[in-house]
Amino acid sequence: MFTFNELRWSTRNFRSEILFSVGGFGCVFKEWVKENGTAPMKLGLGLTVAAKTLNHVGL
Incomplete structure (x- = not known):
């Protein structure tokens, strides 16, 4: 589990450059983080979240 602040940090404050998709329920952001933590990684490295x-x- 991640806290909101960890998610905000790992997605670099939900920046638009990592927006993966938008649907009726909201936006999905895709980012890579360190395997043993929440630190952001370079594109394609670490775990995809x-x-x-x-x-x-929305309803």
Whole structure:
């Protein structure tokens, strides 16, 4: 499990450059993090993670 602050840090504050997809429930961000932590890694290195932010006006 990750805290919100860890997700925000690992996705570099949910920056638009790593936006993976957008749907009715919200946005999905794709990023790579260190295997034993939450530190962001370079593209293609470490573990791939997806973080979803929910759309507050969606059903």
